[in-house]
Amino acid sequence: MAGLEGIEINSEALSGNVAPVLHEISALLKQLLHSGEGGTVDLHSLPLTPDDQRLLRRQLGEGEVAATLDSLGRSEIRETGITGVWWVSHFNANGELMAEFVEVTAIPEILKSDPADIEQALLTIEERLKF
Amino acid sequence: MADEKTLEQRLRQQGISRRGFMKFCAATASMLALPQSAVPAIAEALGKAKRPSVIWLSFQECTGCTESLTRAHLPTIESLIFDAISLDYHHTLQAAAGQAAEQAREQAMKQFHGSYLVAVDGSVPMKDGGLYSTIAGVSNLEMLRETVEGAAAVIAIGTCASYGGLPHASPNPTGAVSVEELMASGEIETRPLINVPGCPPIPVVISGVLAHYLTFGAIPELDQLKRPKSFYGDSIHDRCYRRTFYDQGKFAETFDDEGARNGWCLYKLGCKGPTTHNACATTKWNGGVSFPIESGHGCLGCSEPDFWDAGGFYQVLSEPTSPLGGAAVGAAAVGAAAGAAVAWQNLKKRDEAREAHEELTVDELEKHS
Amino acid sequence: MSGGETELLQWARGPGFVLAIAVFVFGVVLRLFEILGLGRQADLSEAREKKRGSGWQTILSRSFNFSVFNPHTALNYIVGYVFHLGLFACILLLIPHIELIRGVLGFGWPGLPTPLVDAIAVVTLLAMLVKLVDRVTSPVKRLLSTWGDYLAWLLTFLPLLSGYLAYHHLLWPYPTMLALHILSAELLLALLPFTRLMHAFTLFFARWYNGEIFSRKGVAS
Numbered sequence: 001m002a003g004l005e006g007i008e009i010n011s012e013a014l015s016g017n018v019a020p021v022l023h024e025i026s027a028l029l030k031q032l033l034h035s036g037e038g039g040t041v042d043l044h045s046l047p048l049t050p051d052d053q054r055l056l057r058r059q060l061g062e063g064e065v066a067a068t069l070d071s072l073g074r075s076e077i078r079e080t081g082i083t084g085v086w087w088v089s090h091f092n093a094n095g096e097l098m099a100e101f102v103e104v105t106a107i108p109e110i111l112k113s114d115p116a117d118i119e120q121a122l123l124t125i126e127e128r129l130k131f
Numbered sequence: 132m133a134d135e136k137t138l139e140q141r142l143r144q145q146g147i148s149r150r151g152f153m154k155f156c157a158a159t160a161s162m163l164a165l166p167q168s169a170v171p172a173i174a175e176a177l178g179k180a181k182r183p184s185v186i187w188l189s190f191q192e193c194t195g196c197t198e199s200l201t202r203a204h205l206p207t208i209e210s211l212i213f214d215a216i217s218l219d220y221h222h223t224l225q226a227a228a229g230q231a232a233e234q235a236r237e238q239a240m241k242q243f244h245g246s247y248l249v250a251v252d253g254s255v256p257m258k259d260g261g262l263y264s265t266i267a268g269v270s271n272l273e274m275l276r277e278t279v280e281g282a283a284a285v286i287a288i289g290t291c292a293s294y295g296g297l298p299h300a301s302p303n304p305t306g307a308v309s310v311e312e313l314m315a316s317g318e319i320e321t322r323p324l325i326n327v328p329g330c331p332p333i334p335v336v337i338s339g340v341l342a343h344y345l346t347f348g349a350i351p352e353l354d355q356l357k358r359p360k361s362f363y364g365d366s367i368h369d370r371c372y373r374r375t376f377y378d379q380g381k382f383a384e385t386f387d388d389e390g391a392r393n394g395w396c397l398y399k400l401g402c403k404g405p406t407t408h409n410a411c412a413t414t415k416w417n418g419g420v421s422f423p424i425e426s427g428h429g430c431l432g433c434s435e436p437d438f439w440d441a442g443g444f445y446q447v448l449s450e451p452t453s454p455l456g457g458a459a460v461g462a463a464a465v466g467a468a469a470g471a472a473v474a475w476q477n478l479k480k481r482d483e484a485r486e487a488h489e490e491l492t493v494d495e496l497e498k499h500s
Numbered sequence: 501m502s503g504g505e506t507e508l509l510q511w512a513r514g515p516g517f518v519l520a521i522a523v524f525v526f527g528v529v530l531r532l533f534e535i536l537g538l539g540r541q542a543d544l545s546e547a548r549e550k551k552r553g554s555g556w557q558t559i560l561s562r563s564f565n566f567s568v569f570n571p572h573t574a575l576n577y578i579v580g581y582v583f584h585l586g587l588f589a590c591i592l593l594l595i596p597h598i599e600l601i602r603g604v605l606g607f608g609w610p611g612l613p614t615p616l617v618d619a620i621a622v623v624t625l626l627a628m629l630v631k632l633v634d635r636v637t638s639p640v641k642r643l644l645s646t647w648g649d650y651l652a653w654l655l656t657f658l659p660l661l662s663g664y665l666a667y668h669h670l671l672w673p674y675p676t677m678l679a680l681h682i683l684s685a686e687l688l689l690a691l692l693p694f695t696r697l698m699h700a701f702t703l704f705f706a707r708w709y710n711g712e713i714f715s716r717k718g719v720a721s
Contacts, residue, residue: 012393016375017372045161045413047371049372050425071147090154094418096418101157110154114149114150117148354673377614378615379613380611398595398599406674435506436507441509442514447602448596451514451604452510453515455521455604458518459522462526465526466525466526470534471533473537477534477538
């Protein structure tokens with residue numbers, strides 16, 4: 001997406017739908033702060049024009065953390081310039097976008113290691129220790 | 132063939148981690164228009180799902196639906212979902228041919244009687260004993276009838292199977308009908324039916340319907356045209372990112388003007404988005420790249436019945452579909468003739484009244500009273 | 501066929517529209533021939549004034565007759581203007597309607613943003629309801645009203661209401677509501693020449709004639 005940053009936003013092509021999304025993110029952030037429970041905005045089904053999407057990205061900005069997940073294709077999990085707001089993009093093996101979310105959370109669930117996978121990992125390392 | 136392994140076991144076998152599976156579930160929830168809070172429940176259900184047997188029947192069709200489905204490359208949600216089913220008969224895709232192919236179908240029908248799914252693409256010809264389309268010497272109607280009998284549910288894939296589609300377009304030379312019509316007329320057994328129209332349907336929608344079936348073990352909630360509401364619940368217009376320009380009165384007047392370049396509403400260029408229910412505006416095509424309106428062309432309305440006969444693709448939705456000229460001129464002529472006749476009658480009546488008029492003097496008036 | 505609503509919409513956009521226009525044109529031409537064919541007796545007396553164009557002037561002057569300050573007639577006038585102007589705006593300034601006209605006649609004009617027309621439609625609907633309540637509750641108006649008046653009201657109200665419902669996705673799915681909207685407008689068109697709605701044409705003749713006759717008759721002051 002980095003290549004798109006330089007593209008100017010055409011104000012005639014904005015739908016005005018970015019503001020409600022930002023309001024929702026702000027409400028989720030407030031909720032995260034007070035109750036510890038955030039939430040997810042599914043970008044895939046929102047009526048955003050390409051310029052809207054650029055504007056939304058620009059408004060949220062870039063944060064300090066960026067993680068990549070390699071399973072069933074690449075996934076990008078980046079914290080935005082608004083701490084606690086994460087931009088999550090899931091791609092398939094062909095690099096096509098499968099799903100895109102804005103997650104409001106301290107740490108996206110998918111980054112945490114899963115107990116079942118840890119269990120499997122334990123078996124693997126025990127196997128390696130036998131040599 | 133269908134086996135007893137669950138989807139999660141199968142994924143693990145392929146070396147896909149829990150994270151990968153959760154990613155898959157998040158994308159599936161997004162596809163099914165479910166909130167992300169439903170992901171754990173979906174993961175639970177999908178993890179346990181067994182592979183159902185699917186028999187795919189192709190009748191009067193162009194293979195566009197199968198093309199659409201197979202455009203999905205490995206490994207995507209679609210292909211994973213298709214890993215999660217056992218496609219036991221699909222005469223375009225299967226390796227077996229001829230007698231062996233038909234045997235595969237018969238075997239699946241026997242082994243999974245009552246639990247297999249039937250996917251149908253294409254309409255069924257009814258005219259002249261159905262001779263316009265046959266497979267292995269069997270008419271489409273006959274094959275559909277025997278296959279549907281033992282099915283748990285039927286999925287009509289594409290506009291042809293859902294409503295008759297292109298073969299059904301006027302003057303419908305083959306007497307093409309939809310699966311639903313055949314159920315309604317009693318030609319085939321009535322089974323739970325899901326229509327997945329579109330010319331072709333979005334691949335994700337086809338796999339989404341299967342994902343729903345796998346996740347919930349039941350057919351999804353349907354609208355009055357038997358389409359899953361999660362994909363066909365909203366019109367293109369309502370979910371279109373250009374909707375706001377319609378409301379503001381900002382339209383592209385031609386395909387290359389300032390409005391078109393700004394991405395304004397395509398209503399005046401014949402977009403059928405307002406009357407078309409489909410998921411193009413949200414799910415999009417080609418792996419979420421874009422959809423017709425995003426590419427600058429109006430919606431053709433391909434997921435609605437008789438879209439071929441609903442006027443020109445570039446005709447504005449509010450425009451009448453039939454030419455008016457002759458009818459209006461004819462009506463004016465008849466109206467003028469009838470009006471002249473009435474006027475002549477009235478004048479005649481007035482003249483008669485004048486003639487019948489008698490002079491009356493004051494004396495006579497007094498005599499009368 | 502599974503798409504009854506789609507068939508309804510297609511009938512409304514195709515054969516239904518042709519039929520409605522044919523009946524409308526037939527009816528209007530018939531009524532105009534009938535009315536104009538009656539003629540008027542030649543006025544042999546000398547005109548009071550030699551002034552010409554008095555009829556045309558009256559067509560205009562009676563369209564802008566503001567008697568709003570008379571408390572007895574204020575409601576009639578204000579609501580009457582609101583309803584008629586609102587109706588014109590809804591019919592002639594909504595972009596899909598202009599596109600329909602362009603499709604049939606080959607020319608069009610700029611429209612208003614849809615939410616604005618939507619607001620006008622609400623006001624117009626309310627004005628029509630006020631008119632109906634007034635007609636039913638006022639003893640004089642009730643006495644003067646025939647079923648033809650109520651029919652004319654209904655024929656005008658239905659397209660407005662169905663258009664509003666269709667735009668807001670109320671009651672039924674949009675394609676169904678759109679079909680009903682088009683059908684109600686077609687019913688209005690087809691019955692217009694044979695109901696009081698014919699005043700859309702005849703009022704101009706009536707005003708012109710009154711203007712002409714008044715400029716001839718009477719004593720110059």
